[in-house]
Amino acid sequence: MQQDNQQFFSTELLDWYGHAKRDLPWRRHRDPYFIWVSEIMLQQTRVDTVIPYFHRFIEKFPTIEALAQAPEDEVLKCWEGLGYYSRARNLQAAAKQVTELHGGAIPDDLNAVSALKGVGPYTRGSIMSIAFNRPVPAVDGNVMRVLSRFFLIEEDIVKVSTRKSMEVLAEALIPEGRASDFNQALMELGALVCTPKSPHCLTCPVMQHCQGRIAGMETQLPVKTKAKKPRPEYRLAALIEGSGAEAGRVLVQQRPQAGLLARMWELPHILAAAENPAGGAGLADEPAMDRLTQALAAEGHYAQPQGLYMEAEHTFSHIHWNLRVYRFRQSPELGALAALGAVAESSAEYELAASEKDAPLKTRWINQADMEQLAFPNVFLKILKQYFDGGIPQ
DNA sequence: AATCCGGGGCC
DNA sequence: GGCCCAGGATT
Incomplete structure (x- = not known):
């Protein structure tokens, strides 16, 4: 019974993939390096978003060796806007691993691939199967959704134990000698047909025996506990001219080695309030600029506030930033006074946001051309572009 | 097992 | 403008 269902599923899916598969850049070559780069980029990221990044990345770093030898700044810049920046740093670290341990070629070996930085259970399976046609399951969110529905599995896909049992099932489904096409077919079905909200069951190649659809439960599967909402933070940022x-330049700083947006560049900013709008959104401009002025002075940046420039928001998986950006003018005179002790030392009650753990951050004065060399999170990139375009914020 | 890591698309 | 989507590392 179940055996027949599995046989049907694998056969029909493979047949469907043969004519329905998309023409994607990384499917045009058999180069394991291209497969690897694409799979890292595709983690938590949609195909349409990845495509332009993939082209730029391969053009700039055509080989593993080129990637291994590149300055980290350039790798990060190439990843700018794609998010989850540790992926980029791990990818380059892994390129060095491959260069040193495996002569510059990704090894056709499960354990060796598993040992690469940034490669977990899913990526290990996708590289082994897609690049080397080895029968290793590659279970991502798409695959769990498809299997949950077809086999009517009601386990919570957020749980590790569920993913593991899905891997056992997915491995059993791989037809002899067809691991590469089959694993891609599974993900392709999830992306094109068995979509999260309104699956296209009528055009699905396996709908006849889909247990979820037969039970009328396709839109309730997979079972998945909801993620918590990101916590709000109210931040005050300084655009210092x-x-x-x-x-003609503005001051930017580089974030610390580890943690949120590691080693990305940004405008200096402070945490005005976590969770509490009274200290954030409800804070008037004067006290806000005052806090910011003091925090900047504590870091040796002397500037006078000119007023509110713009507001911005940025959402991470777990934090939501409400950002108010104030315009400042650099003031060497204030610095000179401070050196004479004429200006009171800041109590440093409000530290610059990113300097909470590490040594003083690297800072630079940049113009528009410099901006294009450094990697910024999207929210700061938008602010800087706005500024250098000479535009008045909306 | 729970938390930390971005960003974009859809309604 | 809220809601949804989606792997690896770390602890």
């Missing part, structure tokens, strides 16, 4: 030798 240089004067004198720094005229």
